[in-house]
Amino acid sequence: MDTADLGLPVNVPSTALFTDQYELTMLQAALKAGTAERHSVFEVFTRRLPHGRRYGVVAGTGRVLDAVENFRFDEGLLRFLREKAVVDEETLDWLAGYRFSGDVWGYPEGEVYFPGSPVMRVEGSFAECVLLETVILSILNHDSAIAAAASRMSSAAGDRPLIEMGARRTHELAAVAASRAAYIGGFSSTSDLAAGFRYNIPTVGTSAHAFTLLHDTERDAFRAQVDSLGAGTTLLVDTYDVTEAVRAAVEVAGPGLGAVRIDSGDLLLVAHRVRQQLDELGARDTKIVVTSDLDEYAIASLAAAPVDAYGVGTQLVTGSGHPTCSMVYKLVARAESAGPEAPLVPVAKKSTVGKTSIGGRKWAARRRDADGVAEAEVIGTGEVPPELADRQLMVPLVRGGEVVAREPLDVVRDRHAAARAGLPLSATQLSRGEPVLPTEYVHLPSGS
Numbered sequence: 067m068d069t070a071d072l073g074l075p076v077n078v079p080s081t082a083l084f085t086d087q088y089e090l091t092m093l094q095a096a097l098k099a100g101t102a103e104r105h106s107v108f109e110v111f112t113r114r115l116p117h118g119r120r121y122g123v124v125a126g127t128g129r130v131l132d133a134v135e136n137f138r139f140d141e142g143l144l145r146f147l148r149e150k151a152v153v154d155e156e157t158l159d160w161l162a163g164y165r166f167s168g169d170v171w172g173y174p175e176g177e178v179y180f181p182g183s184p185v186m187r188v189e190g191s192f193a194e195c196v197l198l199e200t201v202i203l204s205i206l207n208h209d210s211a212i213a214a215a216a217s218r219m220s221s222a223a224g225d226r227p228l229i230e231m232g233a234r235r236t237h238e239l240a241a242v243a244a245s246r247a248a249y250i251g252g253f254s255s256t257s258d259l260a261a262g263f264r265y266n267i268p269t270v271g272t273s274a275h276a277f278t279l280l281h282d283t284e285r286d287a288f289r290a291q292v293d294s295l296g297a298g299t300t301l302l303v304d305t306y307d308v309t310e311a312v313r314a315a316v317e318v319a320g321p322g323l324g325a326v327r328i329d330s331g332d333l334l335l336v337a338h339r340v341r342q343q344l345d346e347l348g349a350r351d352t353k354i355v356v357t358s359d360l361d362e363y364a365i366a367s368l369a370a371a372p373v374d375a376y377g378v379g380t381q382l383v384t385g386s387g388h389p390t391c392s393m394v395y396k397l398v399a400r401a402e403s404a405g406p407e408a409p410l411v412p413v414a415k416k417s418t419v420g421k422t423s424i425g426g427r428k429w430a431a432r433r434r435d436a437d438g439v440a441e442a443e444v445i446g447t448g449e450v451p452p453e454l455a456d457r458q459l460m461v462p463l464v465r466g467g468e469v470v471a472r473e474p475l476d477v478v479r480d481r482h483a484a485a486r487a488g489l490p491l492s493a494t495q496l497s498r499g500e501p502v503l504p505t506e507y508v509h510l511p512s513g514s
Contacts, residue, residue: 081133082143082164085200087152093193094157100404102193107399107410107427110172110186110206112179113420116214116388118498121489123217123482124185125247126209127175131469133201134166166194170464173430174471176250176482177459178489180443182505184428184460185210185393192400199395207393208240209247211385215362216251217486218386219378221494222366223252227375229270230256231357232383244383250478253378265475275329278305288318298324300355303340304331312340316347325353325374333358334371341372361386362496396423412447424507431457432503440489446508 096102115122139147139161147153147161168190179185186202188195220228230248233241238260245253245261255268262269273291281287288301297319303311303326316323326344328336333356344352356368357377365376381387396415401408412425426447431454433442444454463471486493493502 079136080138080140080143081136081201082139084133084204085197089197089199090147090153090157092196093160094153096192097157097160103191103404105401105408105410106190106192106195106397108188108195108199108395109184109398109428110202110393110395111182111184112391112393114181114392115501116391119214119388120493120495120499120502121486122179122391123210123213123251124173124175124177124179125213125250126205126243127172127463128472128475128478129205129209129243129246130186130202131463131472133205134170134198134464135469137164137166137198137201139164160193164194164197165467166190166198166464167467168194168464169462169466171460172463173459174461174481176478176485178485180501180503180505182445182507183443184430184445187427187460203393203395207390209243210391210393211389212244212247212383213251213482214391215382215386215388216248216253217482218362218496219365219382220252221486222362222369222496223376224369226373227254228252229254229375229377230258230382231377232379233258235380236383241383246475248382249475250482252479252483267475272300273302275302275305278302284311285314285318288315292319297322300325300327302327302329304329308336308340309343312343313347316344316349316352321348323349323352325355327355327357329357334368337368337371337373366496398423398425399427430459432459433457438488440503443503443505444508445505448509451508
């Protein structure tokens, strides 16, 4: 099963080499030591949110599920590993039959998270789980960073739609993933046709300054666009003089002109002037779209401006200053032996420089107050307290190697809107602050 089962037209290629070499060399050494088949539990979490952020957003889970399903070593990949002497023949034989057969649990995609939240848990043999570390972190760190930036921007925008326009500011494949993450975070459309093709995200786009410059006059460019795309199109009005362009736009398209786009200048001032001019020309229903290196702070500053939509590129696809979430993938428990009945023991890294981890297979729940507003992220091992039994956050994603939780992107998008709405009001403040929920730990194993 893959994304094609949701009607999506592009399958993911093999993800087996989307990894670091030491994952395979650890596998080789564990096979020789007889420890590769020990049952193991790995967890994905972050020790801290990006500086000043109040919550994180889980994004990329659906792409992780595709990656796990497509983690296969075909003959070409095995030949490469053999020629480069990355691992020995015994390990290559093992890799040839690799299929993840374990379980994956995690926060459902679109949910919010906090420091220490076990956003994903991967469980199976050490051998099959350790290989997935790099690709899982690559996806979750990128997509969650973009979704968090998108969430902040959509919160600042309120009911005004946001257009993702960052394809030209990042790697061509990262652009598609960024569009998906932005949609989860609250954006309503994308300029990237590959994202529309793969994920069925609404696509938009009309013209750039080059189209205006191609023609002898701005009026000629407007007429060509309206003749082709209709009066409901969006005309770019800041190539030369904005006032003259708005006048020409309405004269060419009529008062039914769909929208004008402003891509430079003092957007607050220009938007007010353009709105007044459009109204005076009878184009009262013509929308104003603004672009030009916007971030959540610029969007918030335009809240009082007569702006109808925002187009965001660079700041979105770079996580608005935080391009990663610093998520890690750590072994937290492993069996005492490779025997099927061997008990699990908690394990944890100890460090004096802020890189400690907490051992044990964990659960997570969100405690709420009497009004239903979240007040704490509770993480523990062992039995879940009865009062938190119906507040648990982790859901099964993969059982016995089979994906059980693939879902449409609109469901994920709606989940994020609901999760954010369930946080304290201060969560949407753009001023720097601590995580909006404290993380509480209970029933931790001794020595953690």
